[in-house]
Amino acid sequence: MSTSDRSERRSSQRQLTDSDDRQRNPPRSQLSKANKYQRYVSRRQMLAASGAAGVAALAGCMNDNEDEDLLDETDLDPVLEDVDYNENYEEEFEVVYPSPELNPVDDDYIFNPYHPRWNPGDLGQEFGFEYLTIYHTERSEYLPRIADDWSIDDDTLRTEVSLSEEYAWSTGEDITAHDFVTAYKLDGYMGLGMQDFVDIEEGIYAEDDYTLVIEPREEYSDMEEELWMTEWAETNLTVSEAQYGHFVEDFEEATTEDETQRVQESLINYEVSWDEVMYSGPWVFVEANEQFADQVPNPEHPIAQDWEFFQRTGMYVDEEGIQSGEVDWGDDTPEIRDVPDKYGTGPLPYDGQSFAIIFGNNDEYIRDHPEVRKAITYAVDVPYLTESTATDGTEYDEYSAGIDSLYVEDYVDADALDAMPNYAPQDTDRAAELLESVGFERSNGTWQTPEGDTWTLNFSVGNWFESHSEVISNNLQEFGIDVDHYVEEMPTWQATTRADLDFDLTVHLNYGQARNYHPYSDFDGIFNDTNLGLFTERTGIVEEDVEVPEVGNPDGDTVTFNIPAELEAMSTADSEEELVSHATNLAWVHNQLLPAAVCFPWGGGHYWVNTEDWNFDLESDDWLTSNRLTHYLLENGLERV
Structure with a gap:
């Protein structure tokens, strides 16, 4: 893709308005380790x-x-x-049925x-x-x-x-x-x-x-x-x-x-049950039994107290409830097929997260050689992965710079972006060249390590990403990499596989960050996240001092960056120019060393809503907040058509 094509494409997919004083928000980011308050237990x-x-x-x-x-x-x-x-409320209020099978009965x-x-x-x-x-x-x-x-x-x-x-x-x-x-x-x-x-x-x-x-x-x-x-x-x-x-x-x-x-x-270990908790928001659980749970408007909430509808949850199960036409709003799952015509979707806020292939540090070739990480990424058809699993209209990430692609331009120098290798389009020839440069050989269609052993990758994922990982696994196996691909229930994966770093590659959302709209938050998550951070957990892939080609020139002389110093300088930058400078340096490091392959921005807050029976306004920009459906209801209420 040419520089002009890239610039044109970036311009067409931008979803933020330009403003020097814009504010972007992660709620409470995981923070750097440089000045950790020593009283806190790890x-x-x-x-x-x-x-x-x-x-x-x-x-x-x-x-x-x-x-x-x-x-x-x-x-x-x-x-x-x-x-x-x-x-x-059952006699005097309208009832709405959400799709999640949520019921706090028996302290579930x-x-x-x-x-x-x-x-x-x-x-x-x-x-x-x-x-x-x-x-x-x-x-x-x-x-x-x-x-x-x-x-x-x-x-x-x-x-x-x-x-x-x-x-x-x-x-x-x-x-x-x-x-x-x-x-x-x-x-x-x-x-x-x-x-x-x-x-x-x-x-x-x-x-x-x-x-x-x-x-x-x-x-x-x-x-x-x-x-x-x-x-x-x-x-x-x-x-x-x-x-x-x-x-x-x-x-x-x-x-x-x-x-x-x-x-x-x-x-x-502090147990607070549904009928013991004090609620600050618009909804209060007032009933939970084996069949359903009811949430009524909070009488002390200045807006919700005027609503005349309540939610009955636990009656329907996610996409089955939508496909049957029984629910009034559905979970944020854009991939559901056979959706009845009664449902529509409002504009989609972005989440500040990106879907990424994340490399582990157990396999010595993945850990020690950026060429191997790049080869794996080139073997995956990221545009197809995006088209087949992401929300309609999502563009794949062509930079893998560590910053969400929907606002990477706001923080990274345009010349550096244009010079970054684009790992997203599948290029198996380039992938083969990179593996061979490390000493791998392909025998009978299967890649062998430099020692002559069959190269098998442990690809364990949580079940939120089953369909995504299937595409990736199929691509890698078609390329000749032996993949041990298995899917676990997400809590099990979190508590065992992720906790023990028991994978060679996995997939997740931008190192577990959510609602992050600032490069410091993104990079601090990459390096210091307490689950998958490169300095805290996946050690050995990237050191604190790294050598990469000079920024903007992949074939240039080698320069050295101290990552903690760049992070510290970014957090206290007193000008837009200084912030962009440090963000550009770390984005370049991420693109060149590729500790994770960032695939596409993750759309947040997708809801199927019943417009046949309820007066949902699908043109309103009240959908475009980090609080999603709740904010829409607080601004607009809900009435029968």
Whole structure:
């Protein structure tokens, strides 16, 4: 593809408006290790004590139930009797049927965001909790929810967030700054928040009930403002001071790593049932039985309290419910076939994630030779993979630069982008040349290692990506690579295969990052992610000091980059030019060394909605937020046609 063709194609597929002061948001990114607050116990130590279920809990997503029970008894009592909801909702409200088979009966789902049975992606759980702000991916701005307004000091980045006084917990208690302080502190103590940039004990506090203050460490006071926003702005309020504040006290009183770890384990094991939890968002579970579960509008939510419809979940199973025409909105699965005409789809927000082939460090040839990683990638038909498995209209990633292709142009120098090798179109001749350059030979159609052994790749994936991995496996085997391809239930894969790095290659979404719209967040995930990071887990593939051809010239002289220094400089860049410079350097490193092959941007928030019976507006840009369907309903409500 020529440079002019690339530039034209980039222009046609851009989905963000140009703006120097745009804001992009990951909710609370995994942070760099350079200045790790030493009191925090490592994630590995904590998970070793918690077992496989703890691994799944901190993985960030979990769709299936785990049989292993590591729960402690709690002191919580049901609070449903304190919720002033309309008990005649079945007679007086319209009913809508979502497609997920979500039912918290028998504690199949637990409403503690640190627990193995918590899944933020499930409609029932994310619908139940409100955000400080949410991010609009088309307008490139944060939209207030519980936050009324905020101000950031130009010199120190001291941030004051004024909260709306209209929001309350489902039980009637006001939502205050103390609740957000509890949430930020717990995330920090669990190593999942902004503890690198903020002193968790001193830098987050409530000035009064409706004023939240966040102060970065002094060494980060010159941090780029839009990156600073990503660290706190999009916070989902899933914990209350009333139910979780005692954990903050326990963390503050802990004086040793062992004591801190015990508090972490206690928090992971804290069981909060559907009828015990305080809900901050638009929906409240009021019924859960063996057949279904009901969510009614939260009477304390300033918008949802006026709705006259409720959700009955657990009646239908994902795509079967859509194909039968029984559900009113469906899960974000664009690949469903035979969808009835009654369903339509709104515009699709992007997720800040990319689907990627991720290389492990067990196979010495994959670990030690970029040529081998490139050969594997060239053997895969990424355009076909994208066309056959991604949302309609998705363009494949032609850079594999480590930054989501939908905003890579905003942060990487155009000349460097144009000079990057494009690994996406299948090129088996080039793949063969690269393998042969390392000493591989093809015998009877099968690739042999330099030692003369059949080269077999361990390709283990979670079942979210079964169809994607089949395409990849078939391509590799057609090329002559012996592949041991197997699919596991996602919680099993997370808790065993990923935790043990038991793969030569796998597939996932951009190192597990979600809703990330900034190059620092992307690259910090690549190198420091606590599951698949190159410095933290997949060690040996890329060192801290790397040698690559000079930026923009694949055939040029070799230059050396120190990756931690580039990351640190990126986090405190005080100009767009400086930010682009460091992002370009790391994007070039990723493209040249290819620790993962980034295939295509992952569309987020795809919903099949019943436009025959309900007045869904498929032209509204209210679909284009990180909060997806919930935001659309909060802005538009829902009525019968």
